[in-house]
Amino acid sequence: MDIESADVIRLVQQFLKEHNLHRALEALQEETGVMLNTVDSIDAFKDDIVKGHWDVVLTNVEHANIPHAKLVDLYEQIVIELVELQDIGPARALLRQTEPMEIMRRNQPERYLKLEKLLSQNTPDSSINAYRRTEGNQARRLKIAQKLVYEVNTAPPNRLLTLLGQAIKWQQQKEGLVVAEGVPFDLFYGKSLQPLQPSEDRMPDKHLATIKFPKKQHPNSLVFSTKGNYLATGSADGFIEIWNFMTGKLASDLKYQADGSLMMMEEAVTSLSISYSGDLVCSGAKDGKIRVWKVKTGSCYKRFLAAHSKEVTCVCFSHDDTQILSGGYDNILRIHGLKSGNMLKEFRGHSAGITSAAFSQDMSLVLSTSEDGTLRIWDSGSAACLHTVTPGSDKIGLSIPTVSSVMPVPGSLETFVVCTKSPSIYIVSSKGFVEKTLMLKEEYQCKELLAAAVSPQGKYVMAVSDKSVLHCFSIETGEQLEECHKITDVEIVGMASHPFLNVAAFFSNDRRVPIWASLKDN
Structure with a gap:
């Protein structure tokens, strides 16, 4: 059985993500070109979008390999809802400082200017209604969720640690490796840091x-x-x-x-x-x-x-x-x-x-x-x-x-x-x-x-x-x-x-x- 190097990289990426090592994760993705592209649960991911849990959604898509067009739709919806809540500061930051919105500005300038206009309105309600035409928040969220769930996968949590644990158990069963709880074990060298192997027979005391x-x-x-x-x-x-x-x-x-x-x-x-x-x-x-x-x-x-x-x-x-x-x-x-x-x-x-x-x-x-x-x-x-x-x-x-x-x-x-x-x-x-x-x-x-x-x-x-x-x-x-x-x-x-x-x-x-x-x- 051949193991793809990209799969090994994804195992490390999941470990980094689960331990909140986000800068290391970004550096690894940038250097290798391999994206993690997983969420903990597809159903939970879809539910978060439908319910507008945008902080969770943004965290999940940040390191996923999602087509730009679908990310633009997502970020646009979040900006609109923030304006609706009159959270102008976060809306402005999302519009002007994120990669999907920069792509919108370059490729769809008219669409981008409409969002800029929303931010500049003193009373944005009428402008938002005009921007959306006949669709409400719930319908837009559901459409976006249905598009995004096809772009991500799910994997069991702690996959790297699980595989390492299974490898050690295999060594215990097949090769007689002694790994006792309570005794530090060097996973890299495959031996106990404080081995109990005696140099000579002694009486238990x-x-x-x-x-x-x-x-x-x-x-x-x-x-x-x-x-x-x-x-x-x-x-x-x-x-x-x-x-x-x-x-x-x-x-x-x-x-x-x-x-x-x-x-x-x-x-x-x-x-x-x-x-x-x-x-x-x-x-x-x-x-x-x-x-x-x-x-x-x-x-x-x-x-x-x-x-x-x-x-x-x-x-x-x-x-x-x-x-x-x-x-x-x-x-x-x-x-x-x-x-x-x-x-x-x-x-x-x-x-x-x-x-x-x-x-x-x-x-x-x-x-x-x-x-x-x-x-x-x-x-x-x-x-x-x-x-x-x-x-x-x-x-x-x-x-x-x-x-x-x-x-x-x-x-x-x-x-x-x-x-x-x-x-x-x-x-x-x-x-x-x-x-x-x-x-x-x-x-x-x-x-x-x-x-x-x-x-x-x-x-x-x-x-x-x-x-x-x-x-x-x-x-x-x-x-x-x-x-x-x-x-x-x-x-x-x-x-x-x-x-x-x-x-x-x-x-x-x-x-x-x-x-x-x-x-x-x-």
Whole structure:
């Protein structure tokens, strides 16, 4: 598609006009020879002429490309009406100092002299009637309006800014450009003036924003998009919503959300995952169903209506976005084909509900955690269980704590972080060996760590205690950082970290989702 340079000039001209930069507009029109020739509304333009709103009409025609003959008729009518109102000063200025009237003086001197004679009359009423002959104001206005409306066009307002906004949204969706509200953005260079991209992993240490749900509603799951441009939540009332994590507001660029047509499951949403392309969001529900949605339109892309016989507790896209890994309270893991809509593989072996599942980065392994207190490592091709790990088995007594989550460490094919409902977190290899045990220092002791996440570059593990305090551990050394932060007064159920910013979001059975960021990144 070719874009005409004249169209680009008109976009700039409209911007100048709408921002009252009239001298710049005149200079641009004179230098380029391109006229804007638009009005905000054809109907309003015609109505202004018929009603004699001459100040508005003159402003509209000033920068329009209208034939001189039609402008002469318009200016003549305005002069006559001003004389009729005995506004002699403005009438004289319009007659003697405007281009259309100068054209009349040169080309139609007799007509021009009649107007001059009107201005010189002490009692102009009889002269005006003679000048007009049988036509009155209303008839003349209507004739002029009918002629002028064919000479102008209408265009949507703020066209330049609208197109620029659409271009940025396209970059957000297709190229992963992060443009967050509240952060200055250099449109010319295409980057944030105060970028949040960190130079290194840091612990979130300040409150950034809060998402607020309606009363008696709360999220059951949340996840950042893999390209980092939004946060998705799934709630107890079945809604899946897309948020601007910088402001805590619903993403304003999604029309279906603005119209109130949200993505929705029949029952409570219990798990979420976002495709690596960022175009799809997968939701699992309490009734065992899974749906995949198009983020851009909010439409349902694929349904898995019998994914599990009980609640779906976790879903996860494969790295090539062709498969979905899911687990449920039926103790089973399954891989579903996104194109076919069929179940491709099934993994059995856990004796209690699945709590989380993940692919290894090369997709050769599937890892799962369960309320039975184990981590299982499976061959993704054969569905055979390669290793069963009971983290902390040397320290437990009669009860085995639930293993709540497993997370790959960014940049490593062999290392995974495992969180249990205990005061410890474990670094486990793909061979099933516990390589490190991360424990809170004595002064920070708690009964259990409820949720964990890995920092963007894989340097730290962040974990929230049953006291809703955020702690941080070095994956390399296993040491706990001295820094810790109280996130909220209610018990946190889960958390998610941004894929490349030092930002984390937390959810609980409360209707508020606090979002924290690193102060040192600003």
